[in-house]
Amino acid sequence: MKTKLANHMLLIVGAVIMIVPFIWMILTSLKSFSETMQVPPTIFPEEFKFENYLNVFASVDFLKYYANTIFLTLGRTLVQLFLCSLAAFAFARMNFPGKNTIFILILSVLMVPMQVILIPNYGILTQLGWIDTFYALIVPGMFSAFGVFLLRQFFMGIPKELDEAATMDGCSFFGIYWRIILPNATPALIALGIFTILASWNDFLWPLIMTSSEDMRVLSVGIAAFQGQYSTDYPLLMAGAVMSTIPMLIMFIFLQKHLVTGIALQGVRR
Amino acid sequence: MSTVTVSNKSKSNTIVKSKKKKFSREALWAYLFIAPTLLGLATFYMFPAVASFLLSFTRWDGMTAPTYVGLENVITLFQDSSFIRAIMNTLIFTAVSVPLSAGFATVIAIMLNQKIKGMVFYRTLYFLPVVTMPVAVGMVWKWLYNTDYGLINYVLGVFNLPQPSWLFDPNIALFSVILVYVWMTVGNNVILILAGLQGVSKTYYEAAQIDGATKVRQFFSITLPLITPTLFFVFITGMISSLQVFDLIFIMIGDSTALLEPLRTVVYAVYEYGFEYSQMGIASAQAFLLFIAILAITIVQFVLQKKWVHYDG
Numbered sequence: 362m363k364t365k366l367a368n369h370m371l372l373i374v375g376a377v378i379m380i381v382p383f384i385w386m387i388l389t390s391l392k393s394f395s396e397t398m399q400v401p402p403t404i405f406p407e408e409f410k411f412e413n414y415l416n417v418f419a420s421v422d423f424l425k426y427y428a429n430t431i432f433l434t435l436g437r438t439l440v441q442l443f444l445c446s447l448a449a450f451a452f453a454r455m456n457f458p459g460k461n462t463i464f465i466l467i468l469s470v471l472m473v474p475m476q477v478i479l480i481p482n483y484g485i486l487t488q489l490g491w492i493d494t495f496y497a498l499i500v501p502g503m504f505s506a507f508g509v510f511l512l513r514q515f516f517m518g519i520p521k522e523l524d525e526a527a528t529m530d531g532c533s534f535f536g537i538y539w540r541i542i543l544p545n546a547t548p549a550l551i552a553l554g555i556f557t558i559l560a561s562w563n564d565f566l567w568p569l570i571m572t573s574s575e576d577m578r579v580l581s582v583g584i585a586a587f588q589g590q591y592s593t594d595y596p597l598l599m600a601g602a603v604m605s606t607i608p609m610l611i612m613f614i615f616l617q618k619h620l621v622t623g624i625a626l627q628g629v630r631r
Numbered sequence: 632m633s634t635v636t637v638s639n640k641s642k643s644n645t646i647v648k649s650k651k652k653k654f655s656r657e658a659l660w661a662y663l664f665i666a667p668t669l670l671g672l673a674t675f676y677m678f679p680a681v682a683s684f685l686l687s688f689t690r691w692d693g694m695t696a697p698t699y700v701g702l703e704n705v706i707t708l709f710q711d712s713s714f715i716r717a718i719m720n721t722l723i724f725t726a727v728s729v730p731l732s733a734g735f736a737t738v739i740a741i742m743l744n745q746k747i748k749g750m751v752f753y754r755t756l757y758f759l760p761v762v763t764m765p766v767a768v769g770m771v772w773k774w775l776y777n778t779d780y781g782l783i784n785y786v787l788g789v790f791n792l793p794q795p796s797w798l799f800d801p802n803i804a805l806f807s808v809i810l811v812y813v814w815m816t817v818g819n820n821v822i823l824i825l826a827g828l829q830g831v832s833k834t835y836y837e838a839a840q841i842d843g844a845t846k847v848r849q850f851f852s853i854t855l856p857l858i859t860p861t862l863f864f865v866f867i868t869g870m871i872s873s874l875q876v877f878d879l880i881f882i883m884i885g886d887s888t889a890l891l892e893p894l895r896t897v898v899y900a901v902y903e904y905g906f907e908y909s910q911m912g913i914a915s916a917q918a919f920l921l922f923i924a925i926l927a928i929t930i931v932q933f934v935l936q937k938k939w940v941h942y943d944g
Contacts (some may be wrong), residue, residue, distance in 0.1 A: 364745075368742045368745060368747060369747070371738075371742060372739070372742055372743070372747070375735075375739060375753075375757065376756045376757070378814070379756045379757055379759060379760060379814070379818075380756055381782075382760075382768075382771050382772065382775060382814075383759065383763075383771075385771065385774070385775060385782050386767075386771045386774075389774065397780060398780060399780070400779060401785055401788070402780055402781075402782065402785050444667050444668045444671070445668065447664045447665075447667070447668070448664055448665045448667075448668040448669070451660075451661040451662075451664040451665050452665075455657055455658075455660065455661040456657060456658070456661075457657065457658035457661040457662065458658060460661075463665065466669075466677070467668070467669065467672060469677075470672050470676045470677060470680075472926070473676060473922070474871070474874075474875050474918075474921070474925060475875060476875060476877075476897075476901050476918045476921065477679070477680055477918045477919060477921075478675070478676055478680055478683065479901070479905070479918065480679075480683060480686065480693075480901075480905050480911050480914055480915050480918065481678070481679035481680075481682035481683050481915075482675060482679050483693060483905070483906075483911075484682075484693065485674070485675070485678075485679065487693070487694075500671075500675075501671075501675035503671060504667075504668050504671030504675065504676070505668075506676070509668060534657065534660045534661075535660075538664075559762055562764070563763075563764040563766075565764075565765065565766050565877075565878045565881070566878065566898075566902070570902075570905075570906055580764070581764055581766045581878075584766055584767065584770065585766050585881070585882060588770055588882065588885060589885070589886060592885065595774050598770055598774075599770070599771070599774070602767035602770050602771060605764055605766075605767055606764050606767045609762045609763065610759065610763065612762075613758070613759070613762040614755065617754075617755060617758070621758075621822055624819065624822045624823060624826075625822060625823065625825070627823075627864075
């Protein structure tokens with residue numbers, strides 16, 4: 362009983378440390394600029410300045426940042442789910458010469474860190490004329506070694522009897538993939554989908570380097586540039602930060618069961 | 632007689648033929664399914680990884696053709712005190728943040744594993760920072776850390792505690808950012824360790840209780856050894872990502888040149904050389920040196936795991 366109480370006390374202290382920055386972000390976003398420059402600081406806004414949010418849209422083309430980020434996230438995620446699952450199906454269910462060699466080659470990509478491929482990619486995308494376009498933002502992110510690996514592991518666990526029956530009925534390879542494997546792999550597809558959505562939405566270094574015009578800015582690059590312009594106007598900056606993070610926070614709260622399962626799977630499987 | 636043999640032969644022939652044909656058709660379809668991913672990975676990941684290695688030996692501005700300079704870049708870098716400092720910053724960042732994050736996560740996960748009420752509620756709160764855009768996290772903490780108007784120093788002042796200038800004192804700036812990074816990553820580790828804890832069989836504890844082992848004793852001789860494979864995974868993945876920290880550092884430095892020395896990490900240096908000074912050869916060498924360091928540290932971890940990781944649970 363005593364230990365339970367002590368546990369709760371400690372967990373609450375931790376939870377407060379986790380949540381206070383979010384609360385402070387929201388409270389600051391509703392204060393006036395002069396109020397944030399007071400010593401000692403006020404906790405609650407003296408007057409709720411909801412117009413800070415409108416001011417963000419007035420100062421920069423925030424709607425465009427939103428649209429760009431949504432386009433980038435959807436583009437990468439949908440194509441990645443399709444291409445990764447297709448390749449994973451071949452590795453999990455089909456026989457062909459060179460299967461293991463190709464699989465190991467794909468796995469080797471997992472070891473290469475982002476910053477190593479950054480500079481040559483800048484060269485490649487320049488050659489293709491893709492710098493500062495959606496192609497640069499989306500196309501390289503459509504391929505994922507991690508996704509192939511994760512889905513292949515899951516597909517291997519789907520009972521073989523299911524597709525053998527379908528083969529008897531004269532189902533094509535694509536048919537087996539589409540009608541048998543995919544419907545039976547929704548947990549893995551959802552987990553990969555959430556991982557890709559999060560990584561794409563929050564991605565910063567890649568869009569920072571591969572785009573330069575304001576028209577191509579995504580939210581992360583947008584609010585970073587915003588910080589450069591209005592470095593001390595914290596109500597405005599916090600309003601921008603709130604609006605950039607809220608979609609992912611909402612997604613997490615609704616889909617947390619799937620995300621938690623996905624993360625736990627990685628650690629246990631290895 | 633002979634006609635029978637012929638028909639039999641032709642029959643078996645067609646079976647072999649169709650089987651062979653089916654196999655090659657299967658292979659063709661498989662290649663077709665793999666081709667887009669393999670081509671994409673080859674173009675944007677495998678080829679660049681090799682190119683990065685080769686570019687390390689060149690002088691290149693990103694526009695004109697690169698010129699071969701041998702080991703000049705590497706020699707320059709090891710004589711450059713600000714790059715050495717960036718390596719030190721990166722190593723300190725990793726050496727402090729990963730154990731801190733794993734340690735806090737272990738304590739939190741053990742508390743959450745006690746059939747506690749509101750487990751999902753706590754887990755949600757601890758995980759929120761993980762899904763938050765790192766750029767936004769950096770902005771919020773920069774504001775919390777503000778020497779004069781920040782919430783943290785206000786609270787410290789209320790309790791009459793010293794009020795450091797978190798980001799602008801060069802001696803503690805890096806540690807201030809490390810704290811933010813721990814705050815950002817702890818939730819992810821909590822979930823991994825919680826999954827590891829839930830895999831520990833209850834029978835071990837029942838046996839320990841019969842033997843009269845205390846809770847503390849149970850933790851050190853049962854729980855901890857059995858979750859070492861999970862902790863190993865947490866350490867490996869944590870180190871690989873913290874050695875590449877960039878977003879948080881970029882935001883914390885902002886436009887203050889005074890923060891460059893105390894906060895610059897290797898990936899930040901890659902960004903500076905590659906995309907601010909257009910010295911892509913040097914930037915490639917920096918990136919590749921970091922890659923080698925990551926590989927080396929990972930290999931050392933795998934070698935050392937025999938000393939502390941138990942896989943017999």
